[in-house]
Amino acid sequence: MPAEHHDDRHEHWAQQEQAAASASRDLADVPxxxxxxxxxxxxxxxxxxxxxxxxxxxxxxxxxxxxxxxxxxxxxxxxxxxxxxxxxxxxxxxxxxxxxxxxxxxxxxxxxxxxxxxxxxxxxxx
Structure with a gap:
């Protein structure tokens, strides 16, 4: 697998992980x-x-x-x-x-x- 494809995939997963963490924080404030x-x-x-x-x-x-x-x-x-x-x-x-x-x-x-x-x-x- 080309290095740049691997980097794109890693960045995608990092963004997804960050979005999930943000959603969890947001849900913590919802009754x-x-x-x-x-x-x-x-x-x-x-x-x-x-x-x-x-x-x-x-x-x-x-x-x-x-x-x-x-x-x-x-x-x-x-x-x-x-x-x-x-x-x-x-x-x-x-x-x-x-x-x-x-x-x-x-x-x-x-x-x-x-x-x-x-x-x-x-x-x-x-």
């Missing part, structure tokens, strides 16, 4: 409630896109991917809700329920009640 809610919002947004609720439904809809994201979101909200205030948890639960209902509506073969995405943690959504 847990903010990390939980921000993560939930990212999962909600991704699930909405995969449900075809964004700009290009024909190209972006993927119900298998949406199911995975909704399951992860339901687990996070169920586990995280006791750790954050009801004022933070309530809108997250409402958003999750809306996504679960949108999934049921988008499915050509609906899941049995209680077997839809996230219902293992939330209970049946009808």
């Amino acid at each position: 847990a409630v903010e990390v939980i809610t921000t993560t939930a919002v990212h999962l909600m947004s991704a699930a909405a896109v995969k449900l075809g609720l964004a700009d290009d439904p024909a190209m972006q809809t993927d119900l298998d991917e949406a199911r995975k994201l909704i399951n992860a979101l339901a687990g996070l909200i169920t586990a995280g809700a006791p750790e954050i205030s009801d004022a933070h948890a309530r809108p997250l639960r409402d958003g999750l329920r809306s996504l679960q209902l949108a999934f049921r509506e988008a499915s050509t073969i609906p899941d049995a009640v209680g077997k839809g995405p996230g219902e293992k943690w939330t209970g049946p959504v009808t």
